[in-house]
Amino acid sequence: MKIAMIGTGYVGLVSGVCFSDFGHEVICVDKNQEKLTKLRAGETPIFEPGLDTLMARNIAANRLSFTDDLKSATQDADAVFIAVGTPSRRGDGHADLSFVFGAVKEVAEALTRPTVIVIKSTVPVGTNQKVADLLKETRPDLDCDVVSNPEFLREGAAIDDFMHPDRVVVGVQSDRGDEVMQEVYRPLSLRGYPVLTTDLETAEMIKYAANAFLATKVTFINEIAMLCERTGADVKDVANGMGFDSRIGPKFLQAGPGYGGSCFPKDTKALARIGQDNAVPLQIVETVIKVNEEVKRLMIDKIVDLCDEKLRDKTIAVLGLTFKPDTDDMRDAPALTVVPALVGMGANVRVVDPQAFREADALLPNVTWFEDAYEAVDGADAVVLLTEWNEFRALDLRDMAGRMASARMADLRNMYSCDYALDAGFEAYTGMGRKSALLFDS
Numbered sequence: 001m002k003i004a005m006i007g008t009g010y011v012g013l014v015s016g017v018c019f020s021d022f023g024h025e026v027i028c029v030d031k032n033q034e035k036l037t038k039l040r041a042g043e044t045p046i047f048e049p050g051l052d053t054l055m056a057r058n059i060a061a062n063r064l065s066f067t068d069d070l071k072s073a074t075q076d077a078d079a080v081f082i083a084v085g086t087p088s089r090r091g092d093g094h095a096d097l098s099f100v101f102g103a104v105k106e107v108a109e110a111l112t113r114p115t116v117i118v119i120k121s122t123v124p125v126g127t128n129q130k131v132a133d134l135l136k137e138t139r140p141d142l143d144c145d146v147v148s149n150p151e152f153l154r155e156g157a158a159i160d161d162f163m164h165p166d167r168v169v170v171g172v173q174s175d176r177g178d179e180v181m182q183e184v185y186r187p188l189s190l191r192g193y194p195v196l197t198t199d200l201e202t203a204e205m206i207k208y209a210a211n212a213f214l215a216t217k218v219t220f221i222n223e224i225a226m227l228c229e230r231t232g233a234d235v236k237d238v239a240n241g242m243g244f245d246s247r248i249g250p251k252f253l254q255a256g257p258g259y260g261g262s263c264f265p266k267d268t269k270a271l272a273r274i275g276q277d278n279a280v281p282l283q284i285v286e287t288v289i290k291v292n293e294e295v296k297r298l299m300i301d302k303i304v305d306l307c308d309e310k311l312r313d314k315t316i317a318v319l320g321l322t323f324k325p326d327t328d329d330m331r332d333a334p335a336l337t338v339v340p341a342l343v344g345m346g347a348n349v350r351v352v353d354p355q356a357f358r359e360a361d362a363l364l365p366n367v368t369w370f371e372d373a374y375e376a377v378d379g380a381d382a383v384v385l386l387t388e389w390n391e392f393r394a395l396d397l398r399d400m401a402g403r404m405a406s407a408r409m410a411d412l413r414n415m416y417s418c419d420y421a422l423d424a425g426f427e428a429y430t431g432m433g434r435k436s437a438l439l440f441d442s
């Protein structure tokens with residue numbers, strides 16, 4: 001099959017590369033010339049494990065190419081995927097659909113024959129129907145089909161998620177749309193992965209409901225963590241005890257500094273707006289959004305408490321900036337709340353992250369970058385573990401404590417424990433929802 005992928009960001013690039021690996025002929029389109037230059041040189045503009053190898057293999061096999069020429073890319077395509085961004089609209093939290101409608105209009109104007117237009121971007125319920133209306137209005141001479149195909153991949157595990165999905169969701173309004181999508185995903189359905197076919201509105205809703213549910217799970221355990229701190233329970237054991245229950249499951253039950261990333265924050269806000277617009281306020285989702293903001297702010301309080309409420313001129317080393325490991329994506333990362341607050345309170349902030357520099361340098365002014373965690377803590381007054389990158393999971397805490405001016409740790413991902421840190425020579429430790437040892441406690 002011939003596929004055109006409009007938008008070569010996280011989702012468009014990973015989907016395009018994986019489709020080409022299925023054997024489809026894929027042309028990826030983007031407007032960003034810097035991105036295209038890299039892609040044409042065989043470089044991936046994002047950090048995603050395994051992506052560069054898979055991309056190289058399919059470019060070499062002549063199944064994958066990159067262009068800014070949307071017209072030629074879409075002309076012979078059996079399916080045109082739209083995978084452009086749908087960020088939060090400034091001010092009101094609605095999904096900004098200008099990129100989607102802009103891309104659809106460009107595609108409609110470029111087409112020379114009817115084709116299937118597949119919306120892969122996360123869009124509010126009713127958007128695919130508006131896309132169908134826009135296509136009819138722009139090209140009354142063409143009978144195009146619209147399909148909703150929301151994407152569920154996770155950054156950091158995107159290739160694996162795409163190649164081994166829990167499910168593929170396809171919302172259709174015509175037999176032709178359905179047939180083309182069955183063909184696109186045949187390599188997955190042949191191997192037994194479920195391809196769930198629904199109507200357009202249901203497919204759109206599945207994506208938002210799934211993300212909001214996961215954000216709720218994360219926020220629930222974060223709130224339980226706060227209660228554990230007050231009551232002496234240990235949230236890690238609580239999460240384990242809950243997660244062994246097959247009705248609950250262990251995933252998304254790790255207490256941490258609040259959810260971030262390119263999807264949960266904007267998708268929960270958009271879903272809350274959809275609820276309000278339809279006179280069905282989603283109180284749970286609205287509360288989750290509010291609690292998550294509070295959780296991020298509580299992380300700042302934790303660090304302030306750790307440093308005896310005096311941050312001015314203290315040196316604080318922050319390990320990890322991205323919203324989760326194995327990505328360089330900084331969108332809505334808790335670090336963007338925590339680090340500026342520390343800087344604002346007069347701390348000298350040193351930061352270390354294996355991949356964030358390209359994205360985070362401009363977003364986090366007035367910090368000092370280090371490549372090595374041990375060098376970053378040299379002479380520091382506190383260390384904050386903010387992202388659970390593998391290289392931070394087995395640090396030599398004794399070595400670290402020995403280098404620090406005062407060995408204090410805020411372990412916001414529960415990678416270590418109070419006893420472990422104190423045994424290694426730390427004088428103060430605070431985690432998430434479990435035993436801590438603060439100096440003014442004693």
Ligand SMILES: NC(=O)c1ccc[n+]([C@@H]2O[C@H](COP(=O)([O-])OP(=O)(O)OC[C@H]3O[C@@H](n4cnc5c(N)ncnc54)[C@H](O)[C@@H]3O)[C@@H](O)[C@H]2O)c1
Pocket residue numbers: 006007008009010011012029030031032035083084085086099102103106120121122123151152153154155262263
């Ligand atoms: N990032 C994720 O983990 C993830 C997961 C699932 C779903 N999604 C959804 O997928 C969609 C895309 O997200 P993303 O993170 O890949 O976005 P992104 O911002 O990384 O990439 C979007 C790309 O589209 C390009 N673009 C915009 N308008 C264009 C046009 N008219 N023609 C050609 N290119 C154009 C931009 O230059 C950019 O490269 C969003 O709706 C998002 O919610 C994202």
